[in-house]
Every structure is written in structure tokens, then in C-alpha cells.
Amino acid sequence: MIRFDSVTKRYPDGTVAVDRLSLEIPDRSITVLVGPSGCGKTTTLRMINRMVEPTEGTILLDGEDSRKQPVTTLRRSMGYVIQNAGLFQHRTIVDNIATVPRMLGWGKQRARERAAELMERVGLDTSLAKRYPYQLSGGQQQRVGVARALAADPPVLLMDEPFSAVDPVVRKGLQDELLRIQDELGKTIVFVTHDIDEAIKLGTMVAVLREGGRLAQYAPPAELLSGPADGFVEDFLGADRGIRRLSFFPSTALELTTDAVVPADAPAARIAAVEAPYLLVTGPDGRPLGWAERDALTAGDVPAERLLPYGRPFVPGTDSLRVALDCAVLSPTGWAVAVDDDGRVTGVVSQQTIGEAIRAAHTAGRADGEKVAG
Amino acid sequence: MSGFFDIPSDLQHSWTGLIGLHMREALLPVAAGLLLALPLAQLCGRFRWLYPPVLGVTTVLYAIPSLAFFVVLIDYTGQTELTVMIPLALYSLVVLVPAIVDGVRSVPDETLAAATAMGFGPVRRYLQVQLPIAAPAIIAGLRVATASSISLVSVGALIGNQGALGNLLAAAQKYDRPELAVNAVVTMAVLAILCDALLVLLRILVTPWMPRGTRPRPAARREEISPEGAVR
Ligand SMILES: Nc1ncnc2c1ncn2[C@@H]1O[C@H](COP(=O)(O)OP(=O)(O)O)[C@@H](O)[C@H]1O
Numbered sequence: 001m002i003r004f005d006s007v008t009k010r011y012p013d014g015t016v017a018v019d020r021l022s023l024e025i026p027d028r029s030i031t032v033l034v035g036p037s038g039c040g041k042t043t044t045l046r047m048i049n050r051m052v053e054p055t056e057g058t059i060l061l062d063g064e065d066s067r068k069q070p071v072t073t074l075r076r077s078m079g080y081v082i083q084n085a086g087l088f089q090h091r092t093i094v095d096n097i098a099t100v101p102r103m104l105g106w107g108k109q110r111a112r113e114r115a116a117e118l119m120e121r122v123g124l125d126t127s128l129a130k131r132y133p134y135q136l137s138g139g140q141q142q143r144v145g146v147a148r149a150l151a152a153d154p155p156v157l158l159m160d161e162p163f164s165a166v167d168p169v170v171r172k173g174l175q176d177e178l179l180r181i182q183d184e185l186g187k188t189i190v191f192v193t194h195d196i197d198e199a200i201k202l203g204t205m206v207a208v209l210r211e212g213g214r215l216a217q218y219a220p221p222a223e224l225l226s227g228p229a230d231g232f233v234e235d236f237l238g239a240d241r242g243i244r245r246l247s248f249f250p251s252t253a254l255e256l257t258t259d260a261v262v263p264a265d266a267p268a269a270r271i272a273a274v275e276a277p278y279l280l281v282t283g284p285d286g287r288p289l290g291w292a293e294r295d296a297l298t299a300g301d302v303p304a305e306r307l308l309p310y311g312r313p314f315v316p317g318t319d320s321l322r323v324a325l326d327c328a329v330l331s332p333t334g335w336a337v338a339v340d341d342d343g344r345v346t347g348v349v350s351q352q353t354i355g356e357a358i359r360a361a362h363t364a365g366r367a368d369g370e371k372v373a374g
Numbered sequence: 375m376s377g378f379f380d381i382p383s384d385l386q387h388s389w390t391g392l393i394g395l396h397m398r399e400a401l402l403p404v405a406a407g408l409l410l411a412l413p414l415a416q417l418c419g420r421f422r423w424l425y426p427p428v429l430g431v432t433t434v435l436y437a438i439p440s441l442a443f444f445v446v447l448i449d450y451t452g453q454t455e456l457t458v459m460i461p462l463a464l465y466s467l468v469v470l471v472p473a474i475v476d477g478v479r480s481v482p483d484e485t486l487a488a489a490t491a492m493g494f495g496p497v498r499r500y501l502q503v504q505l506p507i508a509a510p511a512i513i514a515g516l517r518v519a520t521a522s523s524i525s526l527v528s529v530g531a532l533i534g535n536q537g538a539l540g541n542l543l544a545a546a547q548k549y550d551r552p553e554l555a556v557n558a559v560v561t562m563a564v565l566a567i568l569c570d571a572l573l574v575l576l577r578i579l580v581t582p583w584m585p586r587g588t589r590p591r592p593a594a595r596r597e598e599i600s601p602e603g604a605v606r
């Protein structure tokens with residue numbers, strides 16, 4: 001555990017970057033420091049590996065003052081990933097990744113094998129090993145940065161806006177990759193970002209900092225969204241925190257109906273029995289084809305051009321209420337289509353039913369904290 | 375009629391001997407300049423306030439004509455090669471210090487932060503990260519220093535025939551053999567071009583990590599290659 005005990009950092013020019021910060025960072029989980037630019041996130045992070053020395057207060061690592069061990073030993077036990085990766089442009093990818101193991105005295109062969117193993121772990125093709133950084137895309141460089149930080153298998157990973165400089169699609173890929181790696185490795189990760197969405201997606205715990213490095217709120221993301229501590233946090237979370245909070249509610253409990261789901265070759269009597277004005281037509285494999293007005297349907301062939309697009313389906317149990325609501329909003333009929341993992345229709349659900357589920361979830365109290373992909 | 379390569383005996387060297395002498399008088403000062411410039415540039419990088427005064431002093435040194443240097447030095451070091459080489463070493467220093475400082479400063483902050491975070495001490499970081507990344511800039515500086523040094527050696531002819539190939543210029547007048555002057559000029563030019571080519575080759579060898587097309591040109595600043603520019 002990393003513990004900040006009333007830590008203050010005052011730079012020589014008088015700037016108070018961090019003001020009496022107390023924080024407990026749990027092991028084997030991702031703790032995110034989030035806040036506007038200049039609020040002291042980088043300073044806080046760099047005090048952990050002593051690239052910045054606190055002016056007052058202590059930082060304890062597993063109960064020990066971090067100043068007790070030699071600074072290079074401390075740093076080599078902590079991986080560090082930064083914006084733009086900061087790769088050594090004069091070294092090949094494999095040598096970049098092998099940097100810390102080599103410094104720790106590993107043999108060249110062993111260090112290179114380790115580097116190759118890490119390239120695979122972070123989703124890089126090992127054919128890139130002999131390339132130089134300039135030959136890689138920004139996203140690939142960032143993966144190398146993560147691999148390099150993991151090379152000597154440090155228990156702690158410090159990440160300073162590592163994904164801020166890449167485009168949104170690549171960023172999402174890197175975030176998913178980080179969550180996957182974390183599932184496998186269980187590091188103690190301290191992650192700095194100014195992007196609240198990134199904080200909510202990645203964090204087990206989120207520390208919101210405000211100007212001067214003061215802690216505004218420290219909570220799991222769902223709790224942050226349901227109960228911002230003050231106006232600053234509320235503003236920082238943005239206008240749609242209610243919608244975003246739905247990411248933390250599973251869609252498992254939604255009551256699906258199969259009444260309005262008919263196969264393309266359904267008899268006329270079956271269609272006539274449906275009460276809803278719209279029907280979801282499915283193909284022979286059970287996959288959705290599109291919506292049709294009941295009255296326009298006749299038995300037998302349904303011309304594909306008369307079907308309305310069904311939008312994007314959701315998978316109950318995997319997707320959150322937020323995704324289900326999004327599907328309903330995007331659907332031309334206002335009904336969301338639920339499918340199983342193979343894409344076969346399991347039922348449909350109306351906006352109204354989803355709305356009821358949302359109200360029920362809210363009244364059930366605060367979110368149970370369980371995180372659902374959203 | 376004596377031949378193009380027949381050197382008058384009072385020069386005490388064959389043509390190839392003069393070339394060897396010329397290269398020694400030109401390159402030793404560049405090497406010495408580099409040895410002095412490396413720690414000096416390191417200090418300038420460490421203590422930022424040091425750079426402007428160092429730059430000022432070296433620029434003033436550079437403004438002193440080499441002949442004036444020789445005249446002052448002659449009282450101490452006599453009519454020797456050393457008298458020629460000391461000013462040349464200083465001129466090299468003037469070119470190399472800014473080249474190294476700028477090269478080292480061009481290393482991105484992120485790279486430095488990453489090195490520090492991985493547990494590099496200051497010395498290891500300078501040798502393994504900053505200097506290699508500054509190598510193209512340093513070699514660009516070496517190209518300028520080498521070319522100007524090769525041309526400047528000939529001024530040594532004015533102090534007791536210490537100008538190596540430059541001595542041929544005086545001999546050409548004395549013996550009325552203009553081909554000796556042509557020989558001197560062409561040989562020096564070829565030597566300068568060869569050395570430059572070797573440095574370019576060196577840079578290509580040590581920087582496989584540079585994207586093609588962005589290799590730096592040598593600084594245009596203070597470039598002086600023509601042997602005629604010998605008397606400054
Ligand atoms: N080396 C420094 N000297 C003086 N002030 C600094 C230094 N580094 C950061 N600061 C100041 O400290 C504050 C916090 O900076 P920083 O920790 O980098 O914030 P963030 O990472 O949240 O953007 C800012 O006001 C910044 O200008």
C-alpha cells in the first residue's frame with residue numbers, strides 16, 4: 001500500500017503544487033488521480049518515486065518511509081509510463097524494453113527474451129523488435145512504453161497521462177488493453193489523467209484533485225457519480241453524470257418480451273395476435289432482420305426493403321443499463337433489441353421498461369459498486 | 375622543370391610527408407577541442423547561467439585573427455607546431471561547445487524523465503541517453519571544426535614554416551613555381567572533402583535510429599573552408 005501522510009510540495013518559486021494531501025492507495029488495483037490541468041497530479045505521482053521530494057509529510061510504502069531505501073532501488077521497483085512514451089529514440093524497441101532488466105544485471109539474452117514476452121503481452125507484434133521508435137505509430141510507442149515499465153516486473157506502475165496524446169480510437173484500445181493486463185498481473189497502478197471518462201472507466205478508486213493539490217473527493221467511480229462531494233466535483237463530472245452512472249447498473253434484470261418478435265416466415269395468425277404496433281422480424285438463424293409495422297405485414301415473405309433498421313442490439317448480462325438505454329434511444333421504434341452472445345434475439349424491451357428499471361435501480365440505493373462494461 | 379609533386383628540399387618533407395604533417399596539425403586540435411568541449415558543455419547544461427558567458431568568451435576568442443594568436447604564443451611556445459595547434463584547438467572548442475549544448479538540449483523532456491524514473495543516475499543518463507541522442511549535432515559541429523582547421527593550418531607558414539601544406543604557398547613564390555600553390559590548394563581541398571565524407575559516414579553508422587531525410591546539415595554558422603580564407 002502507498003500512503004500519503006499529510007504531504008505538501010512547495011516548489012522553490014513558492015508554488016504550492018500539493019497541499020497536505022493524505023491518501024491511501026490500495027494494492028493490486030488501479031487508483032486514478034484526476035483533476036484539471038495544473039492541480040498537482042504529476043507532482044503527486046512523482047513524489048511516489050521521488051523524482052520530486054515532498055516539502056513536508058511522508059510517503060509510506062507498505063508502512064516504510066519511502067526515503068529509507070536508495071532512490072535508484074526505489075525507482076527500479078516502480079514502472080513509469082508517460083505521455084508520448086518518452087522512448088529512447090536511439091535504441092531499438094527490444095532494447096528499450098530491456099533497459100531496466102539490463103541495469104539490474106540480467107544477461108543480454110534473458111533480457112531480450114523477457115522483452116519479446118512483454119511485447120506479446122501488450123499486443124505488439126514481435127517482428128517490430130528490431131525497429132526504432134520513429135518507425136512506430138503513437139499507439140504502438142505507447143504500448144512499448146507500457147512494456148518497458150513492466151519489464152522488471154515491478155509491483156507498482158506509475159502512469160502519467162499515458163494515453164492523452166493518441167487519438168480516441170487508439171486510446172480506447174490502450175485502455176481496454178490496460179484493463180486486460182491488469183486482470184492478468186494485478187499491479188498496484190497509480191494512473192494520472194485529466195479525463196474524467198478515462199478515470200471512471202479505469203479506476204477502482206478515483207481521487208479528484210482540485211487546484212493546489214487538494215483532495216476534493218476519494219471514492220469508487222459509481223459513488224462519485226451518485227454522490228459528488230461538492231459543486232467542484234459535480235462540475236468536473238459534467239452534465240450527464242446521471243446517464244454515465246447507468247454504466248454501473250447491469251441490464252440483466254430488464255424484463256424482455258418475446259411477444260413482438262416474429263420469424264420472417266410466421267403465419268398470419270401469429271402476426272395478428274401481436275398487440276404492439278411494431279414487430280421485430282428475425283431470420284432463420286434467429287438473428288434480427290429489422291422492424292416492421294404490424295398492419296403492413298402479411299404472412300410469408302417480408303420484403304427486406306420495407307423493414308426498418310433495428311439499430312444496435314445489446315447483450316443483457318454483459319452490457320450495462322446505459323448501453324440498453326442507448327439502444328432504445330437509437331431504435332426507430334423506441335424498443336431496444338436484446339441478443340445473446342451469438343447475436344440471436346432473446347427479446348425486446350421498450351424505453352418505458354428501461355426507464356422503470358432505472359428508477360428501480362436508483363431506489364435500490366447507491367450502486368453496489370460492481371463494475372459493468374459500458 | 376621539376377614535377378608537380380617535387381617538393382623543394384628546404385621544406386624537409388616529401389608531398390606525402392606534408393600531408394601527414396598537415397593532418398596531424400589540423401586534427402589533433404579538433405580532438406583536443408572535443409575533449410575540452412564535452413565536460414564544458416556538460417557544465418553548461420547543468421548550470422544554465424554558465425552558458426551565455428561561455429558562449430560570449432568563446433565568440434570573442436573566435437574573433438581574434440589566428441595570426442595575432444600566433445604572435446602572442448610565439449613568446450611562450452616558439453616557432454613550433456604547438457603554436458599553430460593551440461589556436462586551432464580553441465577555434466574547434468568555439469564550434470563544438472554550442473553544438474554539444476544544443477544537441478544535448480534537444481533531447482525531449484519525456485525521454486529525460488523516463489530515464490530518471492528508470493533509475494538512471496546523472497552520469498549514466500548523460501553518457502547513455504543525452505550524448506548518443508546529441509551525436510548527430512556533435513558530428514555536424516565536428517565537420518565544421520575539421521574543415522576550418524584543415525584550412526587554417528596553412529597560416530602556420532607565416533611562423534617559421536609550420537604551415538605544412540601551407541608552406542608550399544610560400545615556396546611557390548620563392549621558387550617561382552605556381553604549380554606548388556595549385557598543389558597546396560587542391561590537396562587541402564581534397565583532404566577537407568575526404569575528412570568531411572568520413573564524418574558523414576560516421577554519422578550514418580552511429581545513427582541508424584534517425585528517420586531518413588531529417589538528418590541535420592552542419593551548422594552554416596562560422597563555416598570557412600576555402601584555403602584562401604587562411605589569413606583571417
Ligand atoms: N518544477 C516546478 N517549479 C515550479 N512550479 C512547478 C514545477 N512543476 C510544476 N509546477 C507548478 O505546480 C503546479 C502543479 O503542477 P503539476 O503537478 O504538473 O500539475 P498537473 O500534472 O496536474 O497538470 C502547477 O501550478 C505548476 O505550474
Ligand SMILES: [Mg+2]
Binds near residue numbers: 041042043
Ligand atoms: Mg501533469
